[in-house]
Structure formats: C-alpha cells, structure tokens
Amino acid sequence: xxxxxxxxxxxDQKQSHVCVGLDPxxxxxxxxxxxKAIKNYGKTTExxxxxxxxxNKGIIDAVAEHTxxxxxxxxxxxQYGYWGxxxxxxxxxxxxxxxxxxxxxxxxxxxxxxxxxxxxxxLGRPDFWEGETLVNKxxxxxxxxxxxxxxxxxxxxxxxxxxxGIFTLVKTSxxxxxxxxxxxxxxxxxxxxxxxxxxxxxxxxxxxxxGYSSIxxxxxxxxPSEARTLREIMVNNYFLVPGYGAQGGSADDVIDxxxxxxxxxxxxxxxxxxxxxxxxxxxxDYKEAAKQAVIEMKEAINNSLAKxxxxxxx
Amino acid sequence: xxxxxxxxxxxDQKQSHVCVGLDPxxxxxxxxxxxKAIKNYGKTTExxxxxxxxxNKGIIDAVAEHTxxxxxxxxxxxQYGYWGxxxxxxxxxxxxxxxxxxxxxxxxxxxxxxxxxxxxxxLGRPDFWEGETLVNKxxxxxxxxxxxxxxxxxxxxxxxxxxxGIFTLVKTSxxxxxxxxxxxxxxxxxxxxxxxxxxxxxxxxxxxxxGYSSIxxxxxxxxPSEARTLREIMVNNYFLVPGYGAQGGSADDVIDxxxxxxxxxxxxxxxxxxxxxxxxxxxxDYKEAAKQAVIEMKEAINNSLAKxxxxxxx
Numbered sequence: 001x002x003x004x005x006x007x008x009x010x011x012d013q014k015q016s017h018v019c020v021g022l023d024p025x026x027x028x029x030x031x032x033x034x035x036k037a038i039k040n041y042g043k044t045t046e047x048x049x050x051x052x053x054x055x056n057k058g059i060i061d062a063v064a065e066h067t068x069x070x071x072x073x074x075x076x077x078x079q080y081g082y083w084g085x086x087x088x089x090x091x092x093x094x095x096x097x098x099x100x101x102x103x104x105x106x107x108x109x110x111x112x113x114x115x116x117x118x119x120x121x122x123l124g125r126p127d128f129w130e131g132e133t134l135v136n137k138x139x140x141x142x143x144x145x146x147x148x149x150x151x152x153x154x155x156x157x158x159x160x161x162x163x164x165g166i167f168t169l170v171k172t173s174x175x176x177x178x179x180x181x182x183x184x185x186x187x188x189x190x191x192x193x194x195x196x197x198x199x200x201x202x203x204x205x206x207x208x209x210x211g212y213s214s215i216x217x218x219x220x221x222x223x224p225s226e227a228r229t230l231r232e233i234m235v236n237n238y239f240l241v242p243g244y245g246a247q248g249g250s251a252d253d254v255i256d257x258x259x260x261x262x263x264x265x266x267x268x269x270x271x272x273x274x275x276x277x278x279x280x281x282x283x284x285d286y287k288e289a290a291k292q293a294v295i296e297m298k299e300a301i302n303n304s305l306a307k308x309x310x311x312x313x314x
Numbered sequence: 315x316x317x318x319x320x321x322x323x324x325x326d327q328k329q330s331h332v333c334v335g336l337d338p339x340x341x342x343x344x345x346x347x348x349x350k351a352i353k354n355y356g357k358t359t360e361x362x363x364x365x366x367x368x369x370n371k372g373i374i375d376a377v378a379e380h381t382x383x384x385x386x387x388x389x390x391x392x393q394y395g396y397w398g399x400x401x402x403x404x405x406x407x408x409x410x411x412x413x414x415x416x417x418x419x420x421x422x423x424x425x426x427x428x429x430x431x432x433x434x435x436x437l438g439r440p441d442f443w444e445g446e447t448l449v450n451k452x453x454x455x456x457x458x459x460x461x462x463x464x465x466x467x468x469x470x471x472x473x474x475x476x477x478x479g480i481f482t483l484v485k486t487s488x489x490x491x492x493x494x495x496x497x498x499x500x501x502x503x504x505x506x507x508x509x510x511x512x513x514x515x516x517x518x519x520x521x522x523x524x525g526y527s528s529i530x531x532x533x534x535x536x537x538p539s540e541a542r543t544l545r546e547i548m549v550n551n552y553f554l555v556p557g558y559g560a561q562g563g564s565a566d567d568v569i570d571x572x573x574x575x576x577x578x579x580x581x582x583x584x585x586x587x588x589x590x591x592x593x594x595x596x597x598x599d600y601k602e603a604a605k606q607a608v609i610e611m612k613e614a615i616n617n618s619l620a621k622x623x624x625x626x627x628x
Binding site for chain 1 (some may be wrong): 321337338340341352357358359361362378387390392393394395396397399400403421422423424425426429430431432434435436441442443444445448450458459460461462463464465483486487488489490491492493495496497498499500502505508509512556608
C-alpha cells in the first residue's frame, strides 16, 4: 500500500496526528538505565547504544497507542559511531514490531548516483550478495533539496518501487531558516515556494487512494503564515511539522498545516514528550510522563482542529 | 594547527592538489577480495564491510604518496547499516595512520541543536560517560546550507575548538544543481552567490597563517564559469572540487577554482581512480591502476596550473 495511505490508515486508527521524535540525549536518560548499561558493557559506545535502545523501547511502549508514527533523529545516534547506528536500527525494528510507522530523520542529500546509495539504503534494496536481500525497515526518510531534482529523483523512485515515503525540507522550523529559504526571486516568489512547486512535481505520480502523495514536505510549526501559503501550493502533499512544544509552536499554530479534510500533517514533538519526566507537571517516571505528554498533545491538536471544524473523526 | 594550514602543508609535501574519493561499490570490488570476505563472514553485511576495508586499504597504500587528502563518501557505507559505518570508521583510521587528511563526505545538515550533535560526532566531542572522551578521527566534513546560519554555526564552532574544517555546498557538480542554486534573487544575485557570501562570514574567524580559512566550499568542476565568480567572492576559502573525470570535468576546467598563488582548491576524483583497473588504459591490478590514475591526475592539474603560471612549486 502507498505510504501516504498507510500513514492515514494509522492516523485514523490512533485518532492522532502526533509524531514522536526519538532523539535520545545521554545526559537526559534516566540514571538507572545508564547504570545498568555501564555495569554490563563498561563506559563504552556499546553502553550508550544499549541505554538508548532501552530508553526508546520504554517510550515506544508508552506512546504506541496514541501516535501513528515515530521519528528517530539520526544525528543523536550517529555521533556514537557504529554502535549508535546499531541502536538506531534496533529502535526502528522495535517501533515497527509495535505497529508504528517510522520516519528516519536523516536529511540526506547528494548528487544522483550517490543519492541512489542513500535511497537504496533507507528505502530500497542496496546492491548485495547474490541470492541475499538487504531491507531497511523504516517507512520514510527526510531529505534536503539543495542539489535540485537529480538529487531527489532517486529517493522518489525508491518510494514508488517499495511503497515508501520522503519528506523534503521546504520551510524549516529554526530561527535562521530564512537565510536561504526566504530569499525572494526575480519572479517575486520565495525559495521555499520554488521548492514547494518542485515537491508537487516530484510527488505527482505517487498519489494514493485517499488523495495524498507519498512525497511529503517539512514545514515548521514556527512559521504559520508560511505554512498557509505552502498548504495552498502543496495541496496533495503530506506535511511533517517540526517545531511543536520545545521549539515554540502551539496546537493553534499547526492548524494551517492541515487541509479542510482534517488530514495532511503529522506534527512532531521530541524533547517535549520523551523528556517530559524532567518537567514538574508530569510524572517523574519517564514512560508515564511520555504517555501523559503525548495524550495531552494529541488532544490539544484534535481540539484545535475541532474548533476550526477540521477534525476528521466526529 | 588550523585545518587549512594542515591541508596546505600536506599539499606541499605531496605536491598534489588531488583528493581521492573512497566510494566503494560492491559490484566493482575485485572478486578475490569479496571471495575471501564471504569465506570468512558469509554473505553478510559484515562481509561487505570487510571487503570495503580491504579494498580501501589497498587504494590508500597505492595513492598515499600522491594525494594530500581522501574523501570517503558516507552513503556508500551507510547503506549497509552499522557494519558499513564500522568500515567507514576503520577506513578513516587507516587513512590517518597513513599520514593522510580525511574529509568525511556526509553532507550533514539540521537545525542548531541537532546540527550540534552531528558536529560533535564528526568534528568535536560527543557527550559521553564521565571521565571518557570520544574522538572522531576525520579532519573535516561536508555540510549542506539549506537551513541557514544556525544550522552551520555548530560546525564552525567545532572547527574552531578542535582545528577541524568543513566544506559547505555552494555550487554542486550535478546536472540539476541549478534548480535551486542558480535561481536569481531580486537583488540580481544567484543563490550560490548568496551562500558564498555566508561562507565568507562563517569563515572569517578561522583564517590560518597562510591566509586560508578552515571553512571551505564545495564548487563543482563541471561549472567553470560559476567557479570564477565564486573564487572572487570566497577569496580566502578553500574549495573542494568534485566532478573531475567520471563526471566530465577536466584539468583545465578546474584551474579557475585556484587562486593566483596556486592554492585554494583540492580536486576530487572517486571512480576515475579507485576503479581505474576496469579501464583498458590502466593496469588490471586495482592498486597499480589507482596509482597510475592518481599520478596522471596530479600531473594533469599541475601542468594546467603551470600553463597559467599558477603552479606553487617551481
């Protein structure tokens, strides 16, 4: 089944537009998890990997009922080398076994022949030994469009062939996203609008039965006005919306990322959910706190959608 | 010592502006290497990693005398998961032990707090267990500027703190690099010129004793006219020049990437050197062929520089 259709099925099942970001930071992992890892594996990168995996499993168990999709951020794993990448892979596998979809947030990008290697690795089938097949379990990947179409097409081809999805950076949530993305062209359009038009082209052939394309876009919650413009350009493209919570975006801010049908966006929160246990208003048990925070976020978004008469489930 | 100074010292020592791209592709690795790996490790990703590492060691031994720096392309390793990343790490370590500098070609990019995790991982010191330090051996990293300044500054900070370098994508070598990079702004400048101006700003504080900054730029050999413009904007920034050989760039095409002092660019070739053994005009021994190809490229560039009176070593 087309990735966008799979995503929407899962969103309906959980009645939730939330994506939980799995961005483990060693200094925020509960001490008992770390102590156990050090005891078994010493002060090694392997112990970091085991800590991350145990922490993530707890989060996934806590949030699985209330989220359709999770988004591990590769940077937090990759900085610990191959053991970190092993933790990433094991986290993806555990999320899939828990019935969740996965976005590998890696923002990969390169020229065509190299982009194909990334596409094969995350979404397709890398060249491997005769008679053997190598499959990455993640459902989708974030990509960066600086290199233009021939750097993106290999990912689109993999999506088409293997029912996977991508989210292309269009307007990101960070303070200086405008340095490049907001530049105005001679034709009086913003760079993010130009990229949005390309996303529409790349996604045209991958529109699923429910009208959305598997070629999506990253549109930050922190820029609601730009989101409105982008929603109009990319009518059929799913948005991945970062910037909720810790970065300052609210439930009301993200509503313009949705279409009138009540679909079209998954809203990510990372720190605000996985490290909720460090905030006074939640439980000090990290799993219980994550569950409280994800339910709160799910309901806040659904309530904001209902106010605008955009809630899909009545 | 500042990264740019270290790079220039190594370039002088080898009298070579060549960078060798270590982009292993399983179907182009000599059969005897692969047979041995399968025999010892089965048809696994571990066997792929062992094949890549043995192949790379042979290439590094063959080219070390004639190149200052090597550039493993992360995509080709990462597609094989954590074993692939292990091969990447072991390749970097072997190159360093062989007296070479290393560019990790990973084109990483993200919002500030996440970019910091990538910067710590590739160039700095990731948060780790108390009393232990984690160090990545690579000297520099390629980065993608779509997210603007706050996505790049963490890398610049790591370069400053740890004498490392970055190369920011400015004008890439691929056919559709113009989709975004060539768009013309209202102020009548191209996007690649706008990014170039940012690169100058980011690099200002990191200029070494010989006048070049550790904050470099990626400028493709396939666009000589754009390279001339960019050389004028980024006077003090080192260029990493891809696109030589297999992608169509010639020695004459890359000359405008150099300053009049005969420095300012390292020119990369990957396939054209590491898989030279598959071309009739070179040896069918892959190491000997790589050596022939790297010497040929070094001399071609030096000859072209000499013709323009830009050769640093007379």
